[in-house]
Amino acid sequence: MALISCLSMSGPGSTSGSSPGKALRCRNRFCLLLVVAICAGCARLLVPAVSEKPPAPSLELAKLRERSESWRDYQCKFRMRVDSKNSKFSSRALILEKEPNFVRFETFTPLGQTAALYVSNETGPLLMIPSQRAIFTAKRPETLAREFLGIDLPVDLFLWLLTASVPPEQLDHIESSLEAGVWHLISTSASTCFEWQISAHPPALQGLLVRSTGFEGRVSYDPPVLLTKDAVPDKILISSSEWSLEISLEALMPAPQFRPSIFYLPNLPNVQKVDLDKIK
Numbered sequence: 001m002a003l004i005s006c007l008s009m010s011g012p013g014s015t016s017g018s019s020p021g022k023a024l025r026c027r028n029r030f031c032l033l034l035v036v037a038i039c040a041g042c043a044r045l046l047v048p049a050v051s052e053k054p055p056a057p058s059l060e061l062a063k064l065r066e067r068s069e070s071w072r073d074y075q076c077k078f079r080m081r082v083d084s085k086n087s088k089f090s091s092r093a094l095i096l097e098k099e100p101n102f103v104r105f106e107t108f109t110p111l112g113q114t115a116a117l118y119v120s121n122e123t124g125p126l127l128m129i130p131s132q133r134a135i136f137t138a139k140r141p142e143t144l145a146r147e148f149l150g151i152d153l154p155v156d157l158f159l160w161l162l163t164a165s166v167p168p169e170q171l172d173h174i175e176s177s178l179e180a181g182v183w184h185l186i187s188t189s190a191s192t193c194f195e196w197q198i199s200a201h202p203p204a205l206q207g208l209l210v211r212s213t214g215f216e217g218r219v220s221y222d223p224p225v226l227l228t229k230d231a232v233p234d235k236i237l238i239s240s241s242e243w244s245l246e247i248s249l250e251a252l253m254p255a256p257q258f259r260p261s262i263f264y265l266p267n268l269p270n271v272q273k274v275d276l277d278k279i280k
Contacts, residue, residue: 059203060183060198060203060227061171061174061185063203063227063228063229064165064166064171064227065168065171066229067163067164067165067166067227067229068160068165068166068167068168068171069168070229070254071163071165071254072097072099073097073098073099073254073255074095074096074097074162074163074252074253074254074255075094075095075096075097075251075252075253075254075255075256076094076095076097076162076163076249076251076252077092077093077094077249077250077251077252078092078093078095078162078247078248078249078250079091079092079093079247079248079250080092080093080107080245080246080247080248081245081246082149082150082151082243082244082245083243083244083245083246084150084151084242084243084244085242085243086150086151087149087150087151087243091107091108091109091115092107092108093105093106093107093108094106094108095159095162096255096258096262096263097159097255098255098258098263101120101121101122102120102121102258102263103118103119103120103125103155103159103263104117104118104119104262104263105117105118105119105148106118113130114130115129115130115131116128116129116130116148117129117130117265118141118144118145118148119263119264119265120141120263121263121264124137124139125137125138125140125141125144125155126144126265127144127147127148128265128268128271129148130268132272133268133270133271133272134271134272134273134274135265135271135272135273135274136273136274136275136276137273137274137275137276137277138275138276138277139277141155141156142154142155142214143276143277144276145158147276149245150243151240151242151243151245152214152215152240152242152243153215153238153245154210154212154214154215157210158238161208161219161236161238162233162236162247162249162252163232163233163252164205164221164225164231164232164233166185166196170187170194171187173187174186174187175187178200181199181200181201182197182198182199182200182206183197183198183199183200184196184197185197185198191212191213192210192211192212192213193209193210193211193212194208194209194210195208195209195210196208197209198227199224202226203226203227204223204224204225204226204227205221205224205225205227206220206221206224207219207220207221207224215240216240216241217238217239217240217241218237218238218239218240219236219237219238220236220237221233221234221235221236222234222235222236222237232249232252233247233249233252234248234249235247235248235249236249
């Protein structure tokens, strides 16, 4: 109203009784209000738009952590098919895992006999191949996996992949982004980058990309594994640029009461021992 009053008093039709000083003051006040209005509009234009970053999937992380805890000890039966330059074969297999660091990984011939037996206990990993009457030793389990399967496979990661679980230590320092309805959970260390891919609706583990100095490859689950506590994988494909490992699960269950002896090799006579670390 004050602005309208000033305009009416200062315009060409103002009455002769208006004083020049009062008209000047109204004109100045109008100019000041106009400048303020223009500045306010510019300020709104200059404020950058705030992009809404998707919230961290705290619920999904909680489900992943629950799966990791519930599948620390397990028994898994599956069929496996290896295809690489050095090895092509299919076999049935059984894995028993009990934390910490107790593993039994056994493959079988078509007649049900043991084709190869890998064990890991407090003394380290060992591999026995009965047909060769040989026991292989190495400091790194990956060295034995190469002799065992003919592929460079990160054994510790493989044990988690069978249960579609994320190693707990990765969940403690993980970054997330949402793209086209898929969460990308990224965990990095000095030499390795893991990128877990989880569909948002419904939450399910689709796969994993691994980039490290020792292994670069992809893991895919068909179909994606729901993040519910008891969901189990059906088919798993692990591949690198040089080989592929296809796994079809037959059974996955929490570990029964294991006999401690199953995590040790049987005593066989006339068995040759081979240290793979000394063979270059």
